[in-house]
Amino acid sequence: MTTALIADDEPLLAASLAARLKALWPALDIVAVAANGVEAVAALNAHRPDLAFLDIRMPGLTGLQVAQAARDTRVVFVTAYDEYALSAFEHAAIDYLLKPVDDVRLAQCVSRLQRQTQAPPDLQAALAALNPAPAASSLAWLTVGLGDTTRLVALDEVLYFEASNKYTNVVTATERHLIRTPLKDLLPQLDPQRFAQVHRAVIVNLGAVARIHRDLLGRQQVHLKQCADVLPLSRGFAGRFRQM
CATH class of the missing domain: 2.40.50.1020 (LytTr DNA-binding domain)
Known part of the structure; x- marks a missing residue:
């Protein structure tokens, strides 16, 4: 069974996304819903989910920072970022959802994730384009x-x-x-x-x-x-x- 984490500091949006994902993908097991970045990293460490739907702007840690801990997890960013940022995600084969999440777009995302069987994409390359920081x-x-x-x-x-x-x-x-x-x-x-x-x-x-x-x-x-x-x-x- 495929497992997933949802992280969003807006509880209603998180609950809505969880319900719509379950309707589109009944076999998906949502193992945790985090209300902020710190909770999201803790959930990643505890559950090691296959997928993580991460809001980018969250208190504590941003979705970009949380994604750095998602070593074996495919990440879908839930974002209001502009087209330049989204193109960086696409280049690394990371999916994204624009708020408010459209039903058709969510269905396309689910279909893409269900078809995708290869190893997680190069997440760090995409993060470097969006959130550069010295390695030290x-x-x-x-x-x-x-x-x-x-x-x-x-x-x-x-x-x-x-x-x-x-x-x-x-x-x-x-x-x-x-x-x-x-x-x-x-x-x-x-x-x-x-x-x-x-x-x-x-x-x-x-x-x-x-x-x-x-x-x-x-x-x-x-x-x-x-x-x-x-x-x-x-x-x-x-x-x-x-x-x-």
Whole structure:
């Protein structure tokens, strides 16, 4: 059975699209309806649907940002974008629906999806045309797990990252999480204007730094605004903080 996710911050439009899809495609299993971008990414991670109908303008994360997490999911954008943007979608063989969604156009979309059996198209190429961003700053959130629960942690909430063997501790003002990505693999994905390595085992959010303190032995330490933790600042990484 083909599974699908619908994400739209307008509940009536989401419910209408779900009902019309079921009428056109009775075998389609709509596994989740998300009200915003964050819920949509969580649903993608939890259900791994075959299809995702994504509104482009949603609170939290846009449909374009959500689509970056849709690695094995065919995406249909629900959009009011102009013809230039739509042509980019078509070039990558990604379908789209213009609001308000026309019945005939929706039926054409369903027919196309039912016929399409090949692997998902090059979504990243289309996204690059619409939402270009440096690769080093592409990471906007982290997916963390606790038991059967999947959560999203925005990068803005992270105070610092700390290496822990092959894993990494993610520390916010109120929580600590352990992720499987090693610190050395995480660093290239972070925006260098927002995050800096202060020790071989520590990366800090620059916006969370309150002050740099030097103790009696000449060792430098990073003090944070929202956390009592004190982080070591190695000499090799101290240059960036001389103005603080």
